[in-house]
Amino acid sequence: MPLFAGIIYKYKGQKYDGLIKSLIWIIVTGIVAAGAGVNNQEYRSLVIVICLLVELTIAIQKEWIKVPKIPAIAAVWSLSTVIPVVLVRFLYNNKILDLRKMTMVRSIFGPDTSKRNVKELLSGTKLFGSGTVSYLDGDITVSTLKLINSRISGGADEKSYVITKTAAAMGGAFAFAIIFVVAALIIFGFVATSKTKNQLGVVMGSGCMMWLTVNALFNICVSFGLLPSFYHTSFFPFISNHKVVASYALLGIILSIYKYKNAYPKHVDIRIRSNIKVLSRNTEFDTWKNT
Numbered sequence: 001m002p003l004f005a006g007i008i009y010k011y012k013g014q015k016y017d018g019l020i021k022s023l024i025w026i027i028v029t030g031i032v033a034a035g036a037g038v039n040n041q042e043y044r045s046l047v048i049v050i051c052l053l054v055e056l057t058i059a060i061q062k063e064w065i066k067v068p069k070i071p072a073i074a075a076v077w078s079l080s081t082v083i084p085v086v087l088v089r090f091l092y093n094n095k096i097l098d099l100r101k102m103t104m105v106r107s108i109f110g111p112d113t114s115k116r117n118v119k120e121l122l123s124g125t126k127l128f129g130s131g132t133v134s135y136l137d138g139d140i141t142v143s144t145l146k147l148i149n150s151r152i153s154g155g156a157d158e159k160s161y162v163i164t165k166t167a168a169a170m171g172g173a174f175a176f177a178i179i180f181v182v183a184a185l186i187i188f189g190f191v192a193t194s195k196t197k198n199q200l201g202v203v204m205g206s207g208c209m210m211w212l213t214v215n216a217l218f219n220i221c222v223s224f225g226l227l228p229s230f231y232h233t234s235f236f237p238f239i240s241n242h243k244v245v246a247s248y249a250l251l252g253i254i255l256s257i258y259k260y261k262n263a264y265p266k267h268v269d270i271r272i273r274s275n276i277k278v279l280s281r282n283t284e285f286d287t288w289k290n291t
Contacts, residue, residue, distance in 0.1 A: 001048075001051050001052065001055065001204070001207035001208050001210075001211055001250075002204050002207065002208065002253060004025065004026075004029070004052050004055055004207065005055055005200060005203040005204035005207055006200070006204075007022070007025055008022050008025075008055065008056060008059045008064060008065070008203070009059075009064065009199075009200050009203070011064065011065060012064040012065075013064070013066065014065060014066065015065070015066045015067055016067060018064075018065045018066075019060075019065050019067055019072060019076075022056050022059075022065070023056075023076070025052075026049060026052045026053065026056065026080075029048060029049070029052060030045045030046075030048065030049040031045075033045035033048045033049075041233065042101075042104070043218070043233045043234065044233050047211065047214050047215060047218070048211070049080070050210065050214050051207050051210040051211045051214065052207065053076065053077065053080055054206060054207060054210045055203050055204075055206060055207040055210075056076065057073050057076065057077070058202065058203050058206050059203055060072050060073055060076075061073070062199055062202070062203075064199070064203075088105065092105050104228075107228040108227065108228060112228045114152075114222075114225075114228050114229045115225045115226070115227070115228055116225070117151040117152060117225075118151070118152065118161070118164055118222075118223065118224065118225035119225040120133060120147075120151065121133070121144055121147050121148070121151050121152065121164060121168050122164065122167060122168070122224065122225065124144045124147075125144060125167045125168060125171070125172050126171055126172065127171050127172050127173050128170075128171040128173055128174075129170065129171050130143050130144045130145035130168060130169055130170070130171070131143075131144045131168070131171075132144065133147060144168040144169070145168060145169050147168065148165055148168050148169065152164055152165065159235060159240055159241060159242040160219060160222050160223070160229045160233075160234040160235065160240075160242075161222070161223055161229070162178075162219075162223070162235075162236050162239050162240050163175050163178065163179065163219070163220065163223035163224075163236060163239075164223045164224075166178060167223075175223075178236075178239060179220065182216060182236065182237055182238055182239065183216070185237075185238065185251070186209060186212050186213055186216065186237075189205065189208070189209040189212070189251065189254040190206070190209050192205070192254055192255070192257065192258035192261075193205030193206055193209060193254060193257060193258070195258065195261055196257055196258065196260075196261035196262075197261060197262055198257070198260070198261065201257040201260070201261065204253070204257065205253070205254050205257045208250040208253050208254060209250075209254065211250060212237045212247060212250060212251075215234070215235060215236075215237055215243075216236060216237050218234055219234045219235055219236040219240070220236075222234045223236070238251075
């Protein structure tokens, strides 16, 4: 995300050629991130593409790329959502996808074992402490703390369920407290980004925060049984032991952007400003010399 902000900054002042080149970068990045379908990285690719599209949208809104704002933004997002959905639907209906991808698509829109297990576990969650789940009309009750091991632990995707585990073991209040703290950090990042006068910093920071936001939203849906586990690629920022370094690295970028928020006014190009400084110093030196 930070690198793509620099790429579209390079296209500043261009028109449709800059827009097309930016879209090509997004498409290529999405294909590379998906790893040609290896190791179940389609989810990772989807998140990255969404974040890059947000950066491109901000760049268009700030007139880096000289195209009609509303039509261009509407076209970019329409093509980025409608075409993939129609394509996947066509491939799925005609059974062109391989078995693994067919199973993945079916698990998103239909019943899935991971979603069913999470909903079963959360059905007995209490506000504080572990709850109980009843079976056989209440004849058998099992603690949610004990059910964790049989429902969401032991598999490769258990890293996706940090919120579910917290709710089952410590209560729903603790789970929502974690969600609230992370949401507050993300909101702080967006606010800090919006206050910078450096346009490059705004686009870069927005892309970083969107990466955290999208991952958090996807993981919340996984943790509450609304989406499947995405094969352990889903994670909750700052809390999950998966991608925790990346989460704090992006937060560090946001803090750096906020620290230097007044480095350059938004209407001043860095190269022009440097040239003006050099020219001003030369003029002062010539005036002193003549004097």
